[in-house]
Amino acid sequence: MEAKIKNTPARLAITQLFENTDSPIDIEQIIAFLRSKKLKTNKVTVYRIVDFLYKNEIINRLEFGEGKFRYEVKKEDHHHLVCSNCDVVEDVSDVFIDKFEKDIAKKGFLVKSHSLEFFGLCKNCQL
Amino acid sequence: MEAKIKNTPARLAITQLFENTDSPIDIEQIIAFLRSKKLKTNKVTVYRIVDFLYKNEIINRLEFGEGKFRYEVKKEDHHHLVCSNCDVVEDVSDVFIDKFEKDIAKKGFLVKSHSLEFFGLCKNCQL
DNA sequence: TAATTATATGCAACTTAGTTGCATTTGTCA
DNA sequence: TGACAAATGCAACTAAGTTGCATATAATTA
Numbered sequence: 050m051e052a053k054i055k056n057t058p059a060r061l062a063i064t065q066l067f068e069n070t071d072s073p074i075d076i077e078q079i080i081a082f083l084r085s086k087k088l089k090t091n092k093v094t095v096y097r098i099v100d101f102l103y104k105n106e107i108i109n110r111l112e113f114g115e116g117k118f119r120y121e122v123k124k125e126d127h128h129h130l131v132c133s134n135c136d137v138v139e140d141v142s143d144v145f146i147d148k149f150e151k152d153i154a155k156k157g158f159l160v161k162s163h164s165l166e167f168f169g170l171c172k173n174c175q176l
Numbered sequence: 177m178e179a180k181i182k183n184t185p186a187r188l189a190i191t192q193l194f195e196n197t198d199s200p201i202d203i204e205q206i207i208a209f210l211r212s213k214k215l216k217t218n219k220v221t222v223y224r225i226v227d228f229l230y231k232n233e234i235i236n237r238l239e240f241g242e243g244k245f246r247y248e249v250k251k252e253d254h255h256h257l258v259c260s261n262c263d264v265v266e267d268v269s270d271v272f273i274d275k276f277e278k279d280i281a282k283k284g285f286l287v288k289s290h291s292l293e294f295f296g297l298c299k300n301c302q303l
Numbered sequence: 304t305a306a307t308t309a310t311a312t313g314c315a316a317c318t319t320a321g322t323t324g325c326a327t328t329t330g331t332c333a
Numbered sequence: 334t335g336a337c338a339a340a341t342g343c344a345a346c347t348a349a350g351t352t353g354c355a356t357a358t359a360a361t362t363a
Binding site: 156159167 | 237239241243245257259260266268272273275276277279280283284285286287288289290291292293294295296297298299302
């Protein structure tokens with residue numbers, strides 16, 4: 050039998066945030082959101098809730114070379130276009146990686162997950 | 177005229193290390209190497225040398241979801257197979273990403289760089 | 304609806320990765 | 334062998350994330 054989860058205000062708010070947010074967010078942004086909802090949740094609690102969601106495969110953990118993690122709700126296999134100028138993150142759907150993974154399997158490596166991100170300039174920031 | 181670089185013992189040793197190392201290493205490993213060479217270089221200096229090599233595009237900076245950076249000498253476009261069990265890192269050559277980047281360009285995003293890593297189990301660790 | 308209790312939280316203190324300012328040292332080149 | 338820019342060391346700092354432990358609270362059940 051699974052551990053039963055308690056629907057605390059912090060957990061409900063964070064779940065709601067992830068459901069309504071499209072781009073990958075960091076702990077700081079989560080705390081800011083909680084503050085805006087008048088919840089003064091301790092950062093330790095935030096880390097623990099995020100950790101729980103991550104370990105239960107509800108959210109994904111990403112790194113964009115910033116020296117910290119970002120999180121987003123798990124969705125269909127996709128990758129990110131990260132603008133180095135304005136930090137906008139766009140999604141791109143997966144097309145090729147499956148094939149790639151088959152080639153790798155032939156070499157004897159068992160792929161469990163992958164990460165693919167593109168860095169550059171979005172439409173606006175090229176002007 | 178470019179800044180003239182001084183060939184200090186630390187810089188020479190670190191350059192040598194990168195030239196002789198195949199898999200991506202972190203700051204801790206660099207310091208361990210320096211110690212093994214009887215150099216008790218301060219960590220600040222190590223960070224500064226690595227930073228210099230990175231900014232001068234001699235080495236690449238990578239993230240494998242560990243909450244820290246790893247570095248390797250720049251070489252032909254390739255990706256990594258990271259074993260979650262024994263931390264061995266294998267290289268795979270790039271096949272598809274160029275095509276992918278062309279598709280992305282059509283959408284108006286200007287790709288400057290990308291990162292692609294696969295996580296899973298190497299041959300040995302599957303037994 | 305009150306007692307029970309596992310689950311969740313807050314706090315303070317800690318760790319690890321990386322950074323900054325400033326005084327001192329050291330390669331290099333003339 | 335000076336002179337001086339470049340590099341280093343030190344100490345103190347920041348930022349991200351973690352741990353132990355005491356307290357609080359959501360949810361169950363009597």
